[in-house]
Amino acid sequence: MSQGRKPLLLVLVLALLLVATNAVVFAQAPEQTIKVGIMGPFTGPAASIGQEQLNWAKLAVADFNAATGWNVELVEGDTQIDPAIAVTIAEALISDPEIYAVVGPAGSQEVEAVAAAFVDARLAHISGSATRPSLTTSGFDTFFRTVPTDAAQGPTDGNFLAYELGVTKLFVIDDQTSYAVGLADEASAAFEAAGGEILGRESVTQEDTDFSSLATVIGASGAEAVFFPGQIASQGALLARAFAEQGIEVILFGADGFFSVDDFIAGAAGTTEGAYVSAFAPDIHDLESSADIVARYTEQYGEFGTFGPPTYAATIVALEAIQRAYEAGELSREAVRDQVAATDQELSVLGGPLAFDENGDVLDASFYIFQVQGDNFVLVPTSADEAEPEATPSS
Amino acid sequence: MHTQEVGKPMDIFIATLPQQIINGLTLGAVYALIALGYSMVYGVLQLLNFAHGDVYMVGAFIGYGVMMAFIPESGPLFAPVIIIILMLLVAMLGCGVLGIVIEQFAYRPLRNSPRIAPLISALGVSFFIQNAIQLTLTAQFRNYETEKLIAPAAGIDLGFARLSATRALVIVTAIVLMIVLQYLIKRTRLGKAMRAVAIDREAAAMMGVNVDRVIIFTFFIGSALAGAAGVLTGIVFTRVWHFMGFAAGLKGFTAAVLGGIGNIPGAMLGGFILGLAETFAVGFISATYKDVVAFVVLIIVLLLRPRGLLGARIPQKV
């Protein structure tokens, strides 16, 4: 026993030395190391969304580095969709002085938990998916988002159902995320204001795969349409399959998350034909200006839905703000934040101009309503396109 | 059953009850198969195998792989029946082997440790499998292309409800597997040895039962059933993903306890009751409180029968 002890100690000392020398080399690395953080659920139940965002951010950083010759690093912060973990990660990102901007967090509740810390650190963070209206009106001047809020999208959806589709009886489902609950609430309010009747409101979880009994309930309720603003496209397909299996005919109306050719159309085997999906982003598959990016993404990471491209846009916003701040001669977090606020892209990956209002919301948010026709989503022209989305958020 | 007239709650209840029973039996069949593995392992080792749900997930992915291999763009290579049987067999074999490996490496070294130690190493296994799958197969959802094997329209219209061919397949397969299992346990030597080990491991060992072999056998059968459950889930609910085992594992555990953990007919009964309870909760109470209702049912059952529905009142060992 005892003769083995000294070498073991020696090894431990050696190991520590190794760690230390490695750290020294690390410190000698070029001074101009610039990093961008990203926060999202990269493992656990919401990993499918988080990984898509992560992949798009990786692509954005690679594109930016290739274009500028810079060597920006992307630092992953896996929140596992738990706000408490998000808080710890925010602290980790803040305490790394080489990080000048952060992409995310993904969920509204995570933003709520971390925003104050980012304000204190003057570190800009740009989410590509947190849509709760109150986030941008709570005085968090370091928070920005590249997607419009539920307060803007909800009424569009509710009005479309009531006026364009002439639905009078609606069934509403949410998936217990702050995103879905918020959007379902806003849309229900607009639908009721338009004279419609909400026959039922139920919550499912993102883990649910058996929608057959809920389909039976909806079929028996006499609803003409179902509004299900879920985040997970395959759940929309599962609900549609359950309707088809039981021969129930209702209009399925989803949002954002359901916009996925793979999961919502191919994965539904024809049962989602005719369903509607409203999206805060256009279908960038068909955008000529983004064709190149789409091709590179698909080659490296496969198919994607709507949660990824806004994250690409957010990452590019962050990187370009850093670049402008650097070129202006003052690379600091405060300067980067100011540059993010001053973002004025003529053409983002989302196919239009991208700029923020004084609260950090995207200017001139527009919505797109698609219908599933055959193997694709087809843009539905709506009268709401001209109507100014309501700017007054409710919380 | 097209969109019906809105009626009184009672009318809706009666009109939708048969369909909900079919829905519940399908879900229950899957739960029962998962619960069986839980219960069998518990029976011989008194171990809560928290990695069981992940074995089920691996089964679903194996089934998916086989399905994709035999259904290229051009169409199925064999008759659908053969493909489905292949999917089941390969997944059951794969999961059975996985179960044995898990037992050998994560549980066997801990067989004489405090009872909570294998619980934690089971959690470690669960973390590992889940993330290994995410690492290699990504976090994307995969969809079984069941419609290429069984036409969605196939089924029997009973008038008051519709029993689709997929659901019939799932329920029948599950029941066949349960009958085979009953035969294995009641009639074969290994099955008898298994029951002996479950009652008293040391006494069984003294009577010449090879306990290690029995435990390996138990893990193989239990995990194979979980693999079958994974494939059946894929066939009927189509969506598979790396995190699906977590919730399913908890459901299987609940069902096993409901029926009396360690009791094999109990696990089957528990699975079906849990499936029906959840479905009825969605159908007649609220989808939102589905899990709450299921657990309340469980708590009521346990308060009335502290050892589960079919749990035997074994006198406490001193």
Added chain:
Amino acid sequence: MSQNKIGVDQWVEQYDQRVNKAKGLQGFIARTSQRLPPWGWLIVLVAVGALLPVITQNNFAIRIAGNIALMGTLALGLNVVVGYAGLLDLGFVAFYGIGAYTYAYLSSDFSGVHLPTWVSLPIIIVISALFGLVLGSPSLRLLGDYLAIVTLGFGQIFVQLMTSLTRVSLPGHERPVDLTGGPNGIINLDKLSLFGFTARTVTDHYLILLVVLAVALLVIYHLNRSRIGRAWRALREDELAAEAMGMPTRRLKLQAFAIGAAVAGFSGALFAGWQGSVFPANFDTTLLISVYAIIVLGGLGSLPGVVVGSIVMVAAPDILRDVTLAGTLFYVGVLVTLIGAIRPRWQTALLIGLVVVFGVIVRLIVGALDAQALAEPQLSNSLITNTVRSWLIIPVNATIIGNYAFGLLILMVLGVSRIKHSVWRLAALVPTLYVLIFVWETRLSQEPSVTRLLFVGVLLIVLMIYRPNGLLGQKRVEIV
């Protein structure tokens, strides 16, 4: 700890003797640790802990330390229920949530009530303890794992209710009332304020949590040594015997539940005050798993074990977040494992040499077959990584090959651990190590979030196999 020898078996006796005989630094540490009285340890803990904010201004490090103290306190509560009384309570995190939500109700605009923390804390403790009694009551009827599932259900129901009680129709209200804030939780909670001191910075919170942990350790330590503590242990070892000795087993169980719940509720309140908000997602099963891992890794029933367990379980996953550091730790970890596992030691050097040669040969072969298949190595800031990457082959389609190699690696590791003969094992280790390094560079280092959890999984399995009683657990005779 050496003063109380009752119930210590022969094995422990021998262990103590060995410790006393041990020479050198390790023996010195072992003896000092036995001689140092518990309060001495507590002083060391608080002193070292209080030094941290002096050493570093890094808020991340201080926050992790705060998380360790918070999780440690929470785990102390669970230690009472599981470690002392032996009740498998899987709904424990719900009490943490109840404490947090009660804090939110008592100090936010959501309810319009703003109590200072020192007033709300006693209320929270009482409420949590009452809930503990409610959940504890079925434990009077249920045994072992049946209790586990009922408590698990309780935990799930709590999270579900907090998520969905947003449209509740209450008498006297025209519109449905939002009771919990749903998935959006309750935000903008008041800061923790204790007797006029308001916690604002991370360091403030950390110091509060450190003191709380120390106080909790002190209280639980004395509780454990008291009459009730001895009774709990008797209950855990053999309920029937305890009952036969005239112990009020029902009351003891309820007391364990209530005290555990009170500690959890208390830590939940501090958590809510620190986060400044509460969400249902805070109280998920993942947290339950972490707390259990803490007490079991540390050693069930051991107080220093709880502290060590929470350091391991909280710090390790967070350290692994840093990609560069994780890479270094990986190589150092592999090296230390090899040196620790392989005897005689010169074989380790031989092994490493063989792996290097193996790598060069592989490189030559692949280069000769198809030079196009190799990608230019991506250099990083780490010396080790750069050295390895210039030696290893990195194929062009690294992701796919890396995935297959990962599967192969699992099989190889499982296989190697089954080889008994030392020479063959050494020979098999060469390609295994090569594949391990290959997988690390092609896949694992590219996916830090997933890798982190993979390692946590492996850590749990390996630690349990080598220390089934936990790091600081006392080995005791199990009753069959």
